[in-house]
Amino acid sequence: MKARIKVMLKNGVLDPQGKAIEGALGTLGFPNVASVRQGKYFEVEIAESDPAKARAAIDEMSKKLLANTVIENYAIELDEK
């Protein structure tokens, strides 16, 4: 089973990298870019057939390592194939 985990900075946490990218897009001639936030994306293959168990394990992994919940939120998507 495959899980996709998206990790984004929480609202209100300064994202200087997103800001720099936003500036670069402006320079490239995209004047209508209102804001850019940068995050992380993970794909985890998990040897588990029970979706509930897989989700619980991925949730634990996200909390313990993939995201730092002081500054980041995460969202899990499970691909049940």
Place this chain on the structure above:
Amino acid sequence: MKSAVIVFPGSNRERDMLNALEKITGQKPVAVWHAETELPKVDLVVLPGGFSYGDYLRTGAIAARAQIMADVKKKADAGVHVMGVCNGFQMLCEAGLLPGILMRNNHLKFVCRQVKLEVANAKTAFTNKYKQGEVWRCPVAHGDGNYFTDADTLARLEGDNRVVFRYAEGTNPNGSLNDIAGIMSERGNVMGLMPHPENEIEALNGGTEGRALFESLLEAVA
């Protein structure tokens, strides 16, 4: 004072730290590889600077989950002094031994220069040889030193005098909240700081104002 310095893949300041500890404490510190499971009996454990695991995922994140860290936590809980410098500070935060996180410098550039540090609390195991409010010179070298935490935790840190060092006015090199350069745990035995006191101990290198930090530990632990 017996001390140990933990070495991770990508650490690069462990030699400077070992040298500083030996010169100032008079006892040869032990270097401990991160894959070990148990620390020797010591009074001080140091997590050195560097770029452990190439800063993958987040700075200090992988090192904070290394095998030896379980024993570091155990020792910290038992009251042993633990100090993290630069990457070591990032590890202490990622390991949950200190609150908050070190984020990318607000200007996105690596900074490598001398800063002025103000002693925000001189009544700690790490600062008792400094005067309250004393300003001393110390080098920084980091890309992720921008201390951040939620408003409640910040208020608690300030209220409990757990901010140990601040960048003196006008010298904040990274955008950290309240000019924070170093903080300590509730119990006061775990301290992390971004600057490198181990590189400010010899006149040959420009100054000796970092020695007092190690001498403070000697005083507190002996």
